[in-house]
Amino acid sequence: MTVPGSVAVVGGGTMGAGIVHVFLAAGSSVVLAEADAERAAIGVGNVEASLTKAQERGKLNAPAAELLSRLSTVEDLAALPADTALVIEAVPEKIELKRSIFEAVARRCPEAVLASNTSSLSIAEIARGLPGERLIGMHFFNPVPVQALVELVVHSGLPGEVVATVRGWAEALGKTVIEVRDSPGFATSRLGVAVGLEAIRMLEEGVASADDIDTGMRLGYAWPMGPLRLTDLVGLDVRLSIADHLAKQLGPRFEAPQLLRDKVARGELGRKTGQGFFSW
């Protein structure tokens, strides 16, 4: 299978831009939807930066400028091409925001598969009252061009043919697919957040320094980076909102440590603000 010819991505932040990058590199034409012209320009800049980095590393099979010629932007979902085959949203983890996006997209693109890049929200809940038979979780990992996994999140109302189609598209991107039942935190966020929160609690309790906790997992368990640096990379605010959601769904073992709350309140959100558990 090949990737679809026409793809739309809603949201041009870190994840959205990475998703745009991989579809452009695989041959799709991509429309990036953003709320206004300023954000659209930032999103395109993010895609450019990612493609340029890949080009410098010799990872692109065509010049970045050529791939970018297949990228366009819209500031209104009603302006998406009606024949778009796949629409992926990568906006903040707010269920009402995601639902309103899919409502507009479902009306505009009657044939499109609707995919959410949510890392923890219930796909069935996002799909409630919408055409759920074409709405799936398609969870990418940061940095999208580098991470080999796509986690497909499958709710009970989704036909097998749709799952098979989306699996084929993800594999055409060169990704390996795991299929996970729609449940809180799916497979990856549930485990990733559990380890991340425990690392923060250990730092809070003075078990070891941030550097030593991370080095322990990097060299002892061959993680590419330790759980605290990874939390900085993902964003402390993102981690906190997933933890709060999982605590509600799965109980107190996902309760966020006070240290995480304090850092988020101080605006120490990790790499993107220059300070998290480490200085960047």
Ligand code: CAA
């Ligand atoms: N295209 C674009 N950018 C590329 C690239 C490519 N083909 N190859 C590398 N890069 C980027 C890297 O992302 C990195 O970006 P920054 O400059 O912004 O840091 C930079 O080029 C350097 O890459 P290197 O491979 O030289 O650096 P490295 O060896 O330190 O690897 C890393 C960086 C890939 C991030 C690696 O440390 C790693 O794999 N870390 C773990 C990442 C991880 O666990 N991600 C999952 C996060 S959880 C998630 O995403 C899900 C969720 O729901 C929150």
